Amino acid sequence: MLNGLYVATSGLMMQSRRVENIANNLANVNTTGYKKDVPVFTEYFPTEKEFPQNFIRTTDYNKAMNSTVKMSENKTDFSIGYLRETGNKLDFALTNPNTFFTVDTPYGIRYTRDGSFTVNENNELVTAEGYPVLSNIDDDNPQPIVLPQNYTVSETGTILVDGAAMDQLGIAYFESTDNLQKVGHNLYAAVDAIPTQAENPGVTAGYIEGSNVNAVMEMVRMIDAMRGFETYQKVIQSIDSINGTAINTVGKSV
């Protein structure tokens, strides 16, 4: 009898996870280069392989009764955000969704889509947090980029002075973005993946990439999750009233 309660509770938890996730997407609706997260849920189904000793869980009846829902991953949607013209020559956007600026942080090399850069007192190109943007990443020892006078930046990320290549923006290309993990500050860490210098990143100077959160879609998902949450509440209340009837009414002397 109580099984149903736990199944419904897992549903409550699922919807609550969804809303937490949507709240984060909405909080970052104006964050430069932010990529939205989409939670993925799967049915949790104890298998014989996982619990070989557990006889009860291997019977068909209990398998069905014990299946709950769980969050299996929080997938980041790397589709491109809207490009906004700023006119600031230190702003860069990337039009290839698999490419990232390479940034040197105290914790190691990180990757970002946020191209709203500035310069520090050494004339090095840095992020808003002050982390230097690195040069060509195929080099063994990528260096911070020192901006020359009167430069232009080509679509491939080459820094040109009077048509001559002076330096290169270190733009990482990932065959698959699945290995990138968000670490906050608009940065990603690469887990078990080594990027290559991007050949065709589509660098657009004077633009920044906005977040790819679609406020309308998130709002609809939030309403959906909220109503789902209410539904599970009703399920729990129904189960509880059935239990109440069983305990207090059945077997009552007439």
Next chain:
Amino acid sequence: MMRTLWTAATGMTAQQTNVDTIANNLSNVNNVGFKKSRVLFDDLMYQEVRRAGAITAAGLEHPTGIEIGLGTKVTAIQKIHSQGSFQYTGNNMDVAIEGDGYFQIALPDGNIAYTRSGAFQIDGNGNITTPNGYLLEPAIVVPEDSTEISFAEDGTVSVVLPGDEEPTEIGAIELARFINPSGLHAMGKNLYLVTGSSGDPQVGVPGEDGFGVLAQNILEMSNVSLVEEMVAMITGQRAYEINSKAVQTGDDMLQVVNNLKR
């Protein structure tokens, strides 16, 4: 669920700062030499429910982890030091810088401040000052009986003295330049101060070594674009609203939980 409330609250706080900054830009839209600011956001840290690469019960690796984001924050409010629009005023004490550089102003405490506002005046002692009465650095004193002050492109200031036909040079304006103007500290009154991240000032003659040239009878207005600010204000307000809806939803869900037990 409480996470939803806090996450959405970070969004509201960040957007509030955004709109505050826009309001300041708009209120300075007619301010001579004003440089607009913009707010940059970051996503906050992520709460890791399950690490990517964790081993599943079946012996496989989870390709992606479960990370729940905790909201947003303001990383930087960046001054955009682009050139403002020029306005012809016809006032011969108005000077604009076409290109890079800042006028140097001596503060009463002995420090030097920097400004793009070239609305100069002459005080009772003949000193060239800002509208706030701060002296131009290096100081230039205009003789009492002189007429027709003129500012040349290269910073030379000259006046015509009574009885003379040729103008007399009385001083020269020097400009300062910074490697990272966004790192300057805005102290108000259109003045900026040096910080560690702006780099030291490089002083030079207008028109040389990449410094801008001076233009008399012209003022540099603010670089605030009304259309851009209005659009930023609309998106900021809507982002604030949508985050408040997320707070409401979190609250409604808590209410649902409270109603579980009848």
